[in-house]
Amino acid sequence: MPDNPLSPAWLRVPDDANAFAEGVWPPSLARDADGVAEIAGVRVDALAEQYGTPLYVLDEAYVRERAERIRSAFTEAFERIGSSAEVYYAGKAFLTIDMARWMTEAGLRIDVASGGELAVALAAGVDASRLGLHGNNKSTGELDAAVSAGVGTIVIDSEQEIGRVAAAASVHGRVQRVRLRVRTGVHADTHHFLATAHEDQKFGVALDDAERLAAVIRAQHSLEFVGLHAHIGSQIFGPEGFAESAARLVALHARLLTGGPVPELNLGGGFGIAYTGADAPDTIEELAQRIAQIVAAECERALIPVPVVAFEPGRAVVGPAGITLYSVGTTKPVTLDADGVGSSRLYVSVDGGMSDNARPALYGADYSARVVGRTSTAEPVLVRVAGKHCESGDIVVDAEYLPADVAPGDLLAVAATGAYCWSLSSNYNYLPRPAVVAVRDGDSRVIVRGETIDDLLARDLGARHAATTAEPNGRDEDAPGPLARAEREHEHPTATEGER
Incomplete structure (x- = not known):
């Protein structure tokens, strides 16, 4: 299969779009008999189910x-x-x-x-x-x-x-x-x-x-x-x-x-x-x-x-010890004219983006991605992994080859995100920052609790002001509501490992 004209010169069509390039991905990352990736002996689908996505994972x-x-x-x-x-x-x-x-x-x-x-x-x-x-x-x-x-x-x-x-x-x-x-x-x-x-x-x-x-x-x-x-x-x-x-x-x-x-x-x-x-x-x-x-x-x-x-x-x-897990939300083929030839790129949108990895937007940084919740025999196609933010520059991976059947619901991993991703993360578009999970010897544990929407609301003192000035008949006085939940979260910041 020839390279897509839209592909950058350095990117080559992989012989196997399921394989993890040595030196790019953590050495402990491998697929089990079901084709699901494991990192340090922990299946990525189990991590996504327990902690949600996006999710920073450190070996x-x-x-x-x-x-x-x-x-x-x-x-x-x-x-x-x-x-x-x-x-x-x-x-x-x-x-x-x-x-x-x-x-x-x-x-x-x-x-x-x-x-x-x-x-x-x-x-x-x-x-x-x-x-x-x-x-x-x-x-x-x-x-x-x-x-x-x-x-x-x-x-x-x-x-x-x-x-x-x-x-x-x-x-x-x-x-x-x-x-x-x-x-x-x-x-x-x-x-x-x-x-x-x-x-x-x-x-x-x-x-x-x-x-x-x-x-x-x-x-x-x-x-x-x-x-x-x-x-x-x-x-x-x-x-x-x-x-x-x-x-x-x-x-x-x-x-x-x-x-x-x-x-x-x-x-x-x-x-x-x-x-x-x-x-x-x-x-x-x-x-x-x-x-x-x-x-x-x-x-x-x-x-x-x-x-x-x-x-x-x-x-x-x-x-190199970190990966970020995302869930695919939508896919969208886009056809462009490259050197007089109609060529297609598949946009794969995930549930995170520039709020959890600002480096592509800041520096034009390149990353690698793989579908990790399964393997595929579909031929590789050129994709651009995009985030969910309201910015055209919200790109997670500018160019990569993934199986052509990548689809909503797939679990995607991006390599080498251990540095300058969590530390540069933000709440742009009011997205809560993801949790950081450490994996070792088949076990996982949260080392930084993920944020919730209630966490973000708890910092907004306008919400507190609105609650104290609301008409009594304008709300259910007994309902906890987001503010009350946020206050409880703020007063009791401990969380179970499953909370994000």
């Missing part, structure tokens, strides 16, 4: 395995060059109390980027000294909370922030360890919103200003300067960008040594994952080994010892 063992693998890869690579590495999990990718505990148990530190993320990590019992705080506009309240909790390092993002962090540390009688974030000018090969080291953007300070600002930091009695921080972007497949960034940072690091110790160097994260079969990121072991070699060579050139080097992976830890 807990695979998350833990990836975290340990990444930590080991960098630890071993830097030990080979006579140094050491620290790995921080970038909490912005996906952070819950359970996730924070998993990362701690895997030996990772945690990077947080707001007071809310800090509160989650502390609620999980994470030792504050193993936390790092990021952010280009940290509030005085956030800085005070971080310093008072004993956060290990705060990344200073601007000249104005030096005094703010110093003041917070003085109030609490602490000497706060800090890093200085710099823009290296290295442009990662990624979406321009995800490239964070170029000059014209909000993060960090100019490379040329770093020596002066490091001296300002060192002049503060309540601050300890421990090193530089840089982050070149996200979804990066190879070491080239890290090589150039490391070269510039090591040269600056060497100059800063003339003014005092600089024990650390943080190269950030951004390691990419495969969202489709066309993606071919380097393995984490290859990246760790190559980056360590690059840093060693640059330090040798600068005649300095290799410092402790830190990294901040997020997506690479949790992204």
Whole structure:
């Protein structure tokens, strides 16, 4: 069967539209004798029946395995060059109390980027000294909370922030360890919103200003300067960008040594994952080994010892371990003229969309999908998986080949949704955010309760006002109604695993 002219160049017609591409889907995902997909030994139709759809599903063992693998890869690579590495999990990718505990148990530190993320990590019992705080506009309240909790390092993002962090540390009688974030000018090969080291953007300070600002930091009695921080972007497949960034940072690091110790160097994260079969990121072991070699060579050139080097992976830890389950609502063939040839694309609409996965709308991100509630012998056809929101740009999967008999009621899964889906979710069009369920060894459990419409109404104080001003004969005084239900939900937030 030839490729559809409407198909993007990278997408190929699959030999088997039921198969799960290796490296894209969690390794525990497989079909049972009935053709129904199981993840970590739990059937997806059972998950959908118990928790509803849309539903975020995380393979807990695979998350833990990836975290340990990444930590080991960098630890071993830097030990080979006579140094050491620290790995921080970038909490912005996906952070819950359970996730924070998993990362701690895997030996990772945690990077947080707001007071809310800090509160989650502390609620999980994470030792504050193993936390790092990021952010280009940290509030005085956030800085005070971080310093008072004993956060290990705060990344200073601007000249104005030096005094703010110093003041917070003085109030609490602490000497706060800090890093200085710099823009290296290295442009990662990624979406321009995800490239964070170029000059014209909000993060960090100019490379040329770093020596002066490091001296300002060192002049503060309540601050300890421990090193530089840089982050070149996200979804990066190879070491080239890290090589150039490391070269510039090591040269600056060497100059800063003339003014005092600089024990650390943080190269950030951004390691990419495969969202489709066309993606071919380097393995984490290859990246760790190559980056360590690059840093060693640059330090040798600068005649300095290799410092402790830190990294901040997020997506690479949790992204591949997650899938999102949807129910198909409608299908709609659309015929278009492509290069003078009438070609058809099947729109498959599901019960979620940009509220549970904003990345396609934000970045034009590509994803993979499969029908998972059954297998099919129908020939594959080009589809576009659309959401239910009132937006033409509400696309979940822009292009994919699914069996031609995909139909309303089918259960659909989208791969690699563990990172930046739940954390970017919203209530657009007043859709409640889905639950997050962890699966392991044939069992499932809710780690984040899904919202209800009553939850959303409970936050709208206009509803409370309307209830207190309503005419007595305008409503049944004894009926609970959505407001009363919402109030009960608000007062008693615990829920059974089956609630969404």
